[in-house]
Amino acid sequence: MKRTEKEQQALINNIKRIEGQVRGIQRMVDEDRYCIDILIQVQAARAALTQVGLSILEAHAKGCVVNAIEQGDLAIVDELMDTVKKFVK
Amino acid sequence: MKRTEKEQQALINNIKRIEGQVRGIQRMVDEDRYCIDILIQVQAARAALTQVGLSILEAHAKGCVVNAIEQGDLAIVDELMDTVKKFVK
Amino acid sequence: MKRTEKEQQALINNIKRIEGQVRGIQRMVDEDRYCIDILIQVQAARAALTQVGLSILEAHAKGCVVNAIEQGDLAIVDELMDTVKKFVK
Amino acid sequence: MKRTEKEQQALINNIKRIEGQVRGIQRMVDEDRYCIDILIQVQAARAALTQVGLSILEAHAKGCVVNAIEQGDLAIVDELMDTVKKFVK
Numbered sequence: 001m002k003r004t005e006k007e008q009q010a011l012i013n014n015i016k017r018i019e020g021q022v023r024g025i026q027r028m029v030d031e032d033r034y035c036i037d038i039l040i041q042v043q044a045a046r047a048a049l050t051q052v053g054l055s056i057l058e059a060h061a062k063g064c065v066v067n068a069i070e071q072g073d074l075a076i077v078d079e080l081m082d083t084v085k086k087f088v089k
Numbered sequence: 090m091k092r093t094e095k096e097q098q099a100l101i102n103n104i105k106r107i108e109g110q111v112r113g114i115q116r117m118v119d120e121d122r123y124c125i126d127i128l129i130q131v132q133a134a135r136a137a138l139t140q141v142g143l144s145i146l147e148a149h150a151k152g153c154v155v156n157a158i159e160q161g162d163l164a165i166v167d168e169l170m171d172t173v174k175k176f177v178k
Numbered sequence: 179m180k181r182t183e184k185e186q187q188a189l190i191n192n193i194k195r196i197e198g199q200v201r202g203i204q205r206m207v208d209e210d211r212y213c214i215d216i217l218i219q220v221q222a223a224r225a226a227l228t229q230v231g232l233s234i235l236e237a238h239a240k241g242c243v244v245n246a247i248e249q250g251d252l253a254i255v256d257e258l259m260d261t262v263k264k265f266v267k
Numbered sequence: 268m269k270r271t272e273k274e275q276q277a278l279i280n281n282i283k284r285i286e287g288q289v290r291g292i293q294r295m296v297d298e299d300r301y302c303i304d305i306l307i308q309v310q311a312a313r314a315a316l317t318q319v320g321l322s323i324l325e326a327h328a329k330g331c332v333v334n335a336i337e338q339g340d341l342a343i344v345d346e347l348m349d350t351v352k353k354f355v356k
Contacts, residue, residue, distance in 0.1 A: 008118070015115040022111055025141075026104040029097070035149035036172055042142040043175045046135060052114075053131040054355060058348045060124035066344060069336045077333060081325045083125055086132045087355045088321060089267070143266060147259045155255060158247045166244060170236045177232060177265045178356070186296070193293040200289055203319075204282040207275070213327035214350055220320040221353045224313060230292075231309040238302035261303055264310045 003059050014052050021045040053087060092148050103141050110134040142176060181237050192230050199223040231265060270326050281319050288312040320354060 003011065022045055028038045061080065068076040092100065111134055117127045150169065157165040181189065200223055206216045239258065246254040270278065289312055295305045328347065335343040 011118055012115060015111060015118060019108060019111045019115065022104060022108045022138075026101060026108065029100055029104060029145075035145050035153060036168055038145055039142055039149070039172050040175070042138060042145065043172075046138045046142065049111075049131060049135045049138065050355060053128055053135065054348075054352055056118075056124050056127055056131065057351070060128070061344050061348055062341070064124060066336055066341060069333055074329070074333060077328050079125055081321075081328055083128050083132075084324070084351055084354075085321055086129070087351075088317060139266060143259075143263055146262070150255050150259055151252070155247055155252060158244055163240070163244060166239050170232075170239055173235070173262055173265075174232055176262075177228060189296055190293060193289060193296060197286060197289045197293065200282060200286045200316075204279060204286065207278055207282060207323075213323050213331060214346055216323055217320055217327070217350050218353070220316060220323065221350075224316045224320065227289075227309060227313045227316065231306055231313065234296075234302050234305055234309065238306070242302060257303055261306050261310075264307070 196226050
C-alpha cells in the first residue's frame with residue numbers, strides 16, 4: 001500500500017462520515033420521515049461508499065499491483081479484475 | 090407509507106447491520122488490512138445499502154405514490170422518477 | 179403511453195445513434211485500436227442506453243402506470259418496481 | 268493486447284449480437300410495444316455491453332498494463348483507474 005499518514009486519516013474520516021450518514025438514515029426511518037428524503041440520504045451514502053471503494057482500489061493498483069507485477073506475480077491482475085467486476089455489476 | 094411494524098423493524102435491523110459493516114471497514118483500514126479484503130466488505134455494504142434503498146422505494150411506490158395518484162396528484166410521479174434516476178446513474 | 183409523435187421520433191433517433199456507436203465499437207475492435215479508446219466508446223454507448231431506458235421508464239410511469247392506478251389496477255406497481263430493480267442492480 | 272484470433276472473433280460476435288439487440292429495441296419502439304417488454308431488452312443490451320467492456324478491460328489489464336509496468340511506465344495505471352471510475356459511476 002502507498003497511503004501516506006495523511007491519506008490514511010482522510011480515508012478514515014470519510015468512512016466515519018458514512019457511518020454517521022447510515023446512523024442518520026436509521027433515525028429518519030425511526031421517525032417515519034418522508035421516503036424520498038430518506039432515499040436521497042441512502043443514495044448519498046451509497047455514492048460516498050463508492051468513492052471510498054474507488055480510492056482504496058486506486059491505492060491498491062498503484063501500490064500492491066505495480067509491486068507484484070514488477071516482481072513477476074501476475075496473478076494479482078486476476079484478483080484486481082475480479083474486484084473491479086464486483087463493483088461494475 | 091404502508092410498512093407494518095414488523096417490516097419497519099426488519100428495515101431498521103438491516104440499516105443497523107450496514108452501520109456495523111461500515112464500522113468494520115473503518116477497523117480494517119485502521120489495521121492496514123489487505124486492500125482486496127477491505128474492498129469486498131465495501132462492496133457488500135454498498136449492495137446492502139442498495140437493497141435498503143430499493144425496499145424503501147418499493148414501499149413508497151406502493152403506498153404514497155398509489156394514494157397520491159388516486160387523489161389526482163400526479164406530481165408525485167416526477168418526484169419518483171427523479172429519485173429512480175439518481176439510483177440508476 | 180404518452181409519447182407525442184415528436185418524442186417518439188427523438189427516441190428512435192437516440193436508439194439509431196446507439197446502433198451507430200455499437201457498429202463503431204465493432205470497427206475499432208476489428209482495427210485493433212487502443213483498448214482505452216474502445217472502452218470510452220463502450221461506456222458512452224452504455225450511458226446512452228441507460229438514458230433511453232430511463233426515458234422509456236418515465237413515459238411508462240406517467241402514462242400506463244398512472245392510468246392503471248386510476249382504474250384500480252395496482253399490480254402494475256409491482257411490475258414497475260421489478261423493472262427498476264433490474265436497472266439499479 | 269493479448270487477444271487470440273479466437274477471442275477476437277468471440278468479442279466481435281458479442282458486439283454484433285448487441286447491434287442486433289439495439290435494432291430490435293428500435294423496432295419495438297416503432298411498433299409501440301409494451302414499455303416493460305422494451306425495457307427488458309434495453310436492460311439486456313446494457314448488461315451485454317457491460318460484459319463486452321469488462322472483457323476488453325481485462326485483456327487490457329493483462330496485456331498492455333502488465334507490459335507497460337514491466338517497462339517502468341506507471342502512468343498506464345492512472346489511465347486504467349480513470350476508465351474503471353467511468354464504468355463504476
